[in-house]
Amino acid sequence: MAVVGRRDKAQQSLRSRIAIAIVIGVVTGCLIAFYFPHGLILSYPAVRSRPIGVSNIQVDSSSCESSEHIKMLKSEFVSLSDNNSKLKKQIRDLKHKLQLVEQGKDHAENQILVLGEQHKAGPFGTVKALRTSPTVVPDKSVNPRLAQILEEVAVEKELIVALANSNVKDTLEVWFSSIKRVGISNYLVIALDDYIVEFCKSNDVPVYKRDPDKGIDAVGKTGGNHAVSGLKFRILREFLQLGYSVLLSDVDIVYLQNPFNHLYRDSDVESMTDGHNNMTAYGYNDVFDEPEMGWARYAHTMRIWVFNSGFFYIRPTIASIELLDRVADRLARQENSWDQAVFNEELFFPSHPGYDGLHAAKRTMDFYMFMNSKVLFKTVRKDDKLKKLKPVIVHVNYHPNKLERMKAVVEFYVDGKRDALDAFPDGSE
Template sequence: MAGRRDGSLMREKGQSVLRSRIVVAIMIGVLLGCVCAFLFPHGFFNSDPLFGNSRIGKSDMQIDIAACESPEHINALKADIVSVSEKNSELKKQVRVLTEKLRQAEQGKDHAQKQFLVLGENHKAGPFGTVKGLRTNPTIIPDESVNPRLAKILEEVAVQKELIVALANNNVKEMLELWFTNIKRVGIPNYLVVALDDRIEEFCKSNDVPVYKRDRDEGIDTIAKTGSNHAVSGLKFRILREFLQLGYSVLLSDVDIVYLQNPFDHLYRDSDVESMSDGHNNMTAYGFNDVFDEPAMGWARYAHTMRIWVYNSGFFYIRPTLPSIELLDRVSDRLYREPKSWDQAVFNEVLFFPSHPGYDGLHASRRTMDFYLFINSKVLFKTVRKDASLKKLKPVIVHVNYHPDKFSRMKAVVEFYVNGKQDALEHFPDGSDW
């Protein structure tokens, strides 16, 4: 019993000592906490960047905020923004100018070098009869910045980067309607009317015809609205340039044309310009050796000449190449400087005249279309309608270019080839009445 009491007393004494130590530890902790709170009122880790000088920091911050909010400072900032914006616009303008100069410089490189880039490395000449020169010039790099609005329209209308384009004002409304009616009947999807006045634009829209009206241009608009047929015809060379710059091949079409087949199924696309001819047989359309006789020259009285009838500037296919754009530029420039000139004559002179002293000719490849498929009205009324075999052939298009009574002859062409009326062409004279 005495032993159990001694053990119990010892356990009670040990527990008392442990409790005393815990109390002392708690008191020391509280004391240290009070000291730290007094010495470090903001704590050991303070995110305030102004720690250590809080009164001064807050005062400075209030001053800075007040300064930023002052009207003078705000106006100064606005002025700086305007100045920077103006400088930025000027820099952008300079970049555009430099880009255009670079593009022109690239286009101005030697033509032979451009052919070299297409053909690759130099080649040795092959065996006799196997050598073929470059037929097709490379297409240009499209530049959509030239006319973004037109670029968007062409992206929707064109098929494989090519389309038919016609210019029209209200003076040719009847022929235009017959023109696009037959295009729709044949099923040609890629065509576009360039409206030269508001009435034609609305007329096309009301008939679900793809139409594009250019942005206002006083010089062009005056001719477009009031000019003669020849004057309006001359505009196409300036307007077509943008189509080519955007990278599209164009089949330029006058509106006095009846479409009987899809012309894109009958193009070769191996030349810069592929045009219908004003010729009426193999010799006149494709060229011939014409002998000039001058008896006064005696033994040398005969001089051989090469002749070909002109290309029709109212129906030709033109690819987006450098020579093609140069052709349009040269013709446009001539027509501007020589306002009484006929656009078709200038078109052919630029296309065919060779280089000679004082003149650098145009290096453009050319192809003449089959004159029985792309038929002019002289061939139709003077030859085809009188030949039983030729009457059975169905041309791709008929261009009523040789006769002034265009609309009545266009309707007769539709009657003959579309509706099968065999005598529809008979009552017209070979030529014109005046």
């Protein structure tokens, strides 16, 4: 068997050498034909037989004939080259396949870098998937001035960030007063007009105003709550690129504890919910009834109430930055879109034909710890046990008279005034 194997290898080697020799011969012949159209051995008698007094016209005619001859040889060369087209195509195909293999290799290597060492699946019930994405490499060149401010303000590369203009000056004051009362130092107000800059400085509040931007300045100075909310996704991008995790906060929020002591930090986005109980906050199986379908009348659906885009913790990961880009782009193109709706659609809509979903990890915050005003005014204030619970924050997101309710929250939880919340209706009537 070994002899036969060596014989086959020898025959293959011989065929390869023959094929190479044929290709070299063809190419060499083509080159000789191109560069020596009259042959390697010139016919001197033919040259000597030419009349001495050849006219200029005859010379030009000879040049034309030579040019035609060259064209003919070029045509022959092209014809001969066509014989190698299949070989060239095969080489291109092989190169393409090699490129795909290299890309696959790079992708696999990147996955290994992201996910770490590969492991075998463990016994049943013991397998846990990775949840925490790696952070991006900080890039100070994005905004050197902001980078300097964040180095002074942030703690462990984290901080609370809020956007504000002069329209929300009063609620902003309640907001930062509650933060100071709790003892939080890592927070920053992004001022959208000069009035807020001076107001924050006069109250010893860390403040940052972006470099002039006509589009942002116009919306920031005159826009309402929804308009300002749309800006935050564009502005937050720079914070993430600089390598900082941000707890984005609206200003209609009262802080009662330090939120950084209650975060899990295991997801790209960790957000408070608009839900008001376990089902609405964390998800439930909702059955859709369609009687005309007969025995198949019941269709099961999965539902969850939206994340609140006015209070969420976002880590500096690629998925998080892609989320901000997607939301900012849609809000820029769709003028009547609500930022919270777009925020949730980009987070939750799965990939489907014609659409690539966002691959981002997400976590819903405890709705009793990170409390919205619906939970507070419809449930908590009416329950003696729940009234004893001290939440981390209260977000007055469900009600229009924000300032009055924020002050009442402070009176109830900070000053101990037990009837401070009683005068308000459940809703906005």
